[in-house]
Amino acid sequence: MSFITVFKRDLKNLTLSPMLVIYNTLFPFLMVLILGYLTSGNYEGGSVTSYDYYGVSLIIFTVLYVAMTAANSFMEERVKSSNLRIMYSPINPSSIYMSKIAATFVFSSACILASMAILKLCLNVNYGGENIVYVIILLELFNLLSCTIGILFCCIFKSEQLANKTLSPFLNIFSIIGGAFFPIASLGKTVEKISCISPAKWVNEGIFKIIYDKDFSYFQPTVIILIALTIIFLIGCKLTFKVEDYV
Numbered sequence: 001m002s003f004i005t006v007f008k009r010d011l012k013n014l015t016l017s018p019m020l021v022i023y024n025t026l027f028p029f030l031m032v033l034i035l036g037y038l039t040s041g042n043y044e045g046g047s048v049t050s051y052d053y054y055g056v057s058l059i060i061f062t063v064l065y066v067a068m069t070a071a072n073s074f075m076e077e078r079v080k081s082s083n084l085r086i087m088y089s090p091i092n093p094s095s096i097y098m099s100k101i102a103a104t105f106v107f108s109s110a111c112i113l114a115s116m117a118i119l120k121l122c123l124n125v126n127y128g129g130e131n132i133v134y135v136i137i138l139l140e141l142f143n144l145l146s147c148t149i150g151i152l153f154c155c156i157f158k159s160e161q162l163a164n165k166t167l168s169p170f171l172n173i174f175s176i177i178g179g180a181f182f183p184i185a186s187l188g189k190t191v192e193k194i195s196c197i198s199p200a201k202w203v204n205e206g207i208f209k210i211i212y213d214k215d216f217s218y219f220q221p222t223v224i225i226l227i228a229l230t231i232i233f234l235i236g237c238k239l240t241f242k243v244e245d246y247v
Helices: 003-015 018-037 050-062 066-075 093-122 129-157 160-177 189-197 199-213 219-240
Strands: none
Touching: 003 066, 003 093, 018 066, 018 093, 018 219, 050 066, 050 093, 050 129, 050 160, 050 199, 066 093, 066 129, 066 160, 093 129, 093 219, 129 160, 129 199, 129 219, 160 199, 189 199, 199 219
């Protein structure tokens, strides 16, 4: 059994899950629609509409929560029960978790890009025009990091349930201090400094600077941070993954 075979099966499992497809595509649109409408009065007269703000921040929030999708693809009971033959097949053990990362990344990338297209067409969300490629690069690198985080938590805790219970508060904190629901500057300078520990904050800041200021000063540092963290977490997966815990 090859890596490609396992990857295709994992991608098929994700694609055939209606809940995952809906959560990663329809959910962001509905959240932007609702929050954008409720807060539209707060953004009147400015260059950034409420839909613009939430169209970016809630996409970042969705990307952060891809970690939960990755955990589901890795250790959901229905998936685990079909993997006994992988354990005894001539395949590198690292290919098992790497295929989950790759499949989740491809699946979530398609969902994210579809969500952005829907938000642009329906709500005219600004994604930077000709600079959208830089926005997508940051989102995709953040997406890869989120996939790796979800798999790492499964490797550490050996259970989807335990991984999700631990991931949930962790992701909630990172999304809130990353500015997913409101500009973090409104909470004061102390909280704003603390928010620097959240990768979501760097991605959020970098994308808004690119879109509205054509300022790319955050782009390279954010790319380096995201790639470095992804490599660190991949090493963590390699050190903590045990085949016998997977089956």
